[in-house]
Amino acid sequence: MSTEFEDALVRRPDAGHQDRFFDRFMLNMHPxxxxxxxxITGLGHYPARNVVDGFVVVTTGAEQRNxxxxxxxxxxxxxxxxxxxFEVIEPNRCxxxxxxxxxxxxxxxVVWTARTPYWLREVELGNNAGPPTKFEHLVQSGRYRGxxxxxxxxxxxxxxxxxxxxSRGVRNMGGGQGLHLWCQAQFPDRSVGFLLVEDRAGERLMAEGAVLHEDGTVDDVVEVGHRLRFSDLDLIDGTVAVTTAAGRVYHLVADASAGGGFMAGAGYxxxxxxxxxxxxxxxxxxRLDGPVNPRTLDTSLTDRLCAFRWGTTRGTGILEFALTRxxxxxxxxxLD
Structure with missing residues (x-):
């Protein structure tokens, strides 16, 4: 895996890619x-299938449009x-x-401009059947104008x-996951992000990420704990404790009462x-006051706009969650 991410999307159908190979982006935007x-918007190339698809999801106080x-x-x-x-004005920057x-x-x-460095890792997860899931995964915080x-x-x-x-690679999710969390909490001078996956017995399959600072510092995440409240499969609120390689511990309190962000509407x-x-x-x-919820949709995956609190500092961001059904x-x- 290269340490310098090639931002342009792969599109050649004759490059020998596996059928499940994908190359896609997702960006969220919120006050x-x-x-x-x-x-939330995204688009993906599937060269071996000669397919490109995308989505736009907008959640207001009363409804989610897909x-x-x-x-x-x-x-x-x-x-x-x-x-x-879309136009890549400056790779990995704008x-x-x-x-x-x-x-x-x-x-x-709109124009999105990076406010932090990016964090790049190769994700590899075993599956109950078939080859493992393996793909490059990059996250980066920015601001918009437009x-x-x-x-x-x-x-x-x-x-x-x-x-x-x-993300770019082969996704072959074969089941067995219990809890999935992808957190991107935005604060004035940094973004606290991680990906956590546990199996159905509560054993950790993956916990990684980074705190990305506007001054260019990247502080890797080494530990994630959580205490969350759900109504059926839908998140109400909770706390995550994020420990970094530099020894900092971020206790993030999340309010997920805004509703919406159901990624079934985006084709997940x-x-x-x-x-x-x-x-x-x-x-x-x-309609957010109707029967739609993580149990009734094609997938329970939800990207919820949350208010975050880190000590006395307030922030906002997306807490993506999914519980197995x-x-x-x-x-x-x-967490105790």
Missing amino acids: ADATAPSV LRFSTELSATTGNGAGPLS WRLRVADNPAGVAFD TLTLDGATQRVDGWYGQRDR GGGHGQRRGRGYLDHEVY SGSYRYRST
Whole structure:
């Protein structure tokens, strides 16, 4: 694995990639005060399948709007699909994202600029059957400038936080996971991030990440503990304790009451990389006071906009979580 990440997305269908090979990005965008809306967008190339697909998910105080699109990779110039286009202005430093008018009533034209270095690792997880999951994973914190339009009403997003997530490789998740947490807590001078995976017995499969500072410091995460409250499979609130290689311990208190962020609306749960021909587009709205929840959807994976508190410092960010729907699993706190 290279220590210098190649930011351009792989698109050659003749490069000998495995069928499950993917190269994709996801970026979130939200105000610094943890108020709605929360915007998550992403796009992926699947060269062996000649597929490119993407999504936009917007969560307001009352609803979640989902937009999904797909086409043949060979029918594109490699800079987008459907209403979403992107430009890597400066690799690993600056991206432009645009979403044109569409049936979901969501559009934006924004520039994301890094405020921290990136953190890059190779993720490898064993599976119950088949080869292991193995892919490069990069995260990096930044800020936005530009505009967001909902139903014709336009607002500036200057200064909003956003986490960039890039992944490239082969994902072959075969089951057996119990708890999944991906945390990106944004504070004025740093981002606290980690990926934690436990099996259904509560044993750790993975715990890694880093605290990324605006001054360029990268402090690797070496330990993660958690005490979370769920209503069925949906997160209410909780505390995570993040210990770094430098010996710092961050006790982060998260308020997840904002609701929404259900990633089934983005095509997670088996929808990514499927051949749908040219010009596919689908959309719907989840009412947050309705029956939609992590148990009723295709996947329980949720990217929740949370208010974070670290001592007296307040922050905001995304806490991604998923509990298995296996009846044999019970959540276990790892903090006293």
